[in-house]
Amino acid sequence: MTGRIHDEDIAQVRERIRIDDVVREYVAIKPAGGGSFKGLCPFHDERSPSFHVTPSKGMFYCFGCQEGGDAITFLQKMDHLSFTEAIEKLAAKFGVTLRYVEGNAGIARQQGQRARLIAAHRAAADFFTAQLKTPEASIARTFLDERGFAPESWSQFSLGYAPKSWDGLTKHLRSQGFSDEEMLVGGLVSQGNRGVYDRFRGRLVWPIRELGGEVVGFGARRLHDDDEGPKYLNTPETPLYKKSQVLYGIDLARREISKAQSVVVVEGYTDVMACHLAGVPTAVATCGTAFGADHIRVLRRLLMDDDRMRGEVIFTFDGDEAGRRAALKAFGDDQKFVSQTFVAVEPNGLDPCDLRLQHGDSAVVGLVEAKVPLFEFAIKSTLTHYDIESAEGRINALREAAPIVANIKDPALRPEYVRRLAGWLGLEEVAVKAAMGQVRSAPATPSAKVARAQAPAASGHAAPSTDPMMVLQREALKCALQEPELVATWYASVESGAYPHPAYAQLHEAIMAAGGPAAGLGGAEWIEAVLAVCPDDDVRRGVRALAVEPLPVRGQVDSRYTTSVIASLLVKDASRRIEALRGRVQRADEGGADRDVLFGELMALEAYRRELREQADT
Secondary structure, three states: OOOOEOHHHHHHHHHHOOHHHHHHOOOOOEEEEOOEEEEOOOOOOOOOOOEEEEOOOOEEEEOOOOOEEOHHHHHHHHHOOOHHHHHHHHHHHHOOOOOEOOOOOOHHHHOOHHHHHHHHHHHHHHHHHHHOOOHHHHHHHHHHHHOOOOHHHHHHOOOEEEOOOOOHHHHHHHHOOOOHHHHHHOOOEEEEOOEEEEOOOOEEEEEEEOOOOOEEEEEEEEOOOOOOOOOEEEOOOOOOOOOOOOEEOHHHHHHHHHHHOEEEEEOOHHHHHHHHHHOOOOEEEEOOOOOOHHHHHHHHHHHOOOOOOOOEEEEEEOOOHHHHHHHHHHHHHHOOOOOEEEEEEOOOOOOHHHHHHHHOHHHHHHHHHOOEEHHHHHHHHHHOOOOOOOHHHHHHHHHHHHHHHHOOOOOOOHHHHHHHHHHHHOOOHHHHHHHHHOOOOOOOOHHHHHHHHHOHHHHHHHOOOOOHHHHHHHHHHHHHHHOHHHHHHHHOOOOHHHOOOHHHHHHHHHHHHOOOHHHOOOHHHHHHHHHHOOOOHHHHHHHHHHHHOOOOOOOOOOHHHHHHHHHHHHHHHHHHHHHHHHHHHHHOOOOOHHHHHHHHHHHHHHHHHHHHHHHHHO
């Protein structure tokens, strides 16, 4: 059971956090105007950025999947945390000491499971690091020295050593207050007939961190001849460690990846170290599993990988047949990248670690610079299996290579590789096209296209429209949510009838139920007040969307813009009421008292509309 944190401490966490700082730990975001930022959504796959962050409101919102909220919500969704666990993580990051309602006793036991597991991994990493300096760890230090890793690099990568003892780490963690159950759940120990024992023994250890820098697992290399375990042993699947999602070195490389718009994917821990030390600080590696779709999602968020912001993904593979198969496997995944994707293979089969050891740092940098497009590598790798000097060999090679070219999804690239394949085989382009025609993937069905076209319309509040009246309603609501102090006076005259669209009318009613822009609230406090009175999740999603959607204004928003928007909305509403009133005048008995009253109201309403138009035009 998690202890309840004092409300004052939660409020202090909210005051200290900056949502853009929190989001940047996971997503590359870039300025989007008006003080807001945008990036690729971490909650669904997308090619163009629809994920917006507005620091002044402390909120995020995705216009693609309608996920939204504040920094706490973001962390809960990203790391699958409870509210308390998210507060604890943010408190640790921003230096807030938390107090629990039950008092000081047993606070550690009251923390959420994830916080406890993170703390256990942090303690384990410190233990392993200290053990690297012991006499027993000389075999690990020798291993590192022989591979060209100087002692100063050991601390850079937080390297450690797991002693051969069956319970060295177990005893240490117990002394730190961690239970056997917590160690088991975290994958730090294994269960035996006589109890738990250390999972990692007599091995060189690398801590594996998430994007935010927290240790979530370990990779360990066999050192002793009597160790019958695998060469590399990793943490098993745990609530923290998902091997299909973690990338070794991502915590060290993420800023450089975003800055350079480039990432180098290598095969092992020592390769990551070699690349970083040689001057390639964008290197990462998978941890005991093949590079897959979840890894792609992590990297695409850092690369801002879309049609306009094209980053580079460079795979390095051993030059042997296994490396070639890995490259061809990556070719299948590459289609999920919009980035330009390349392969860097050392001709003599050296990995980056051995290459650096034998030829120095410049050789590693040169390997990356000598990259070739992944499509080219995939095709040429196929051709090497055939004798293209013979007619039969060329035709057989064509039959195997044509599907690769046919499945290139970029319509601009495909004709270029038709020409290249024809040249490599010494055939006419028409022959390549004919072979491709037999394997070309079928286009999307009409029903699928219709479904994609209709998808934005199904997103309710978050679906912008090109209809001028809808655009105006949306802008007015954005002004009321984002700049309440600038519209307070004018918005007091807005009634629900000014919003013919039912969804927008509901948003307006929520704004007014919270006291309206004249309530004197601003920023995140104002948005929270509106969210608190929303009748359902659909309306709350609408509020979050419009609270972060940038206003179409360059620079600072001023009262001229907001006044013109609200005045225009009131003009439209007045026009609607005038038309309705004219109908009543025409239907009233001529010469009757009611007609005179209605006519007077009509004249007053038209005068009011003229005044509004003057304001809207200024």
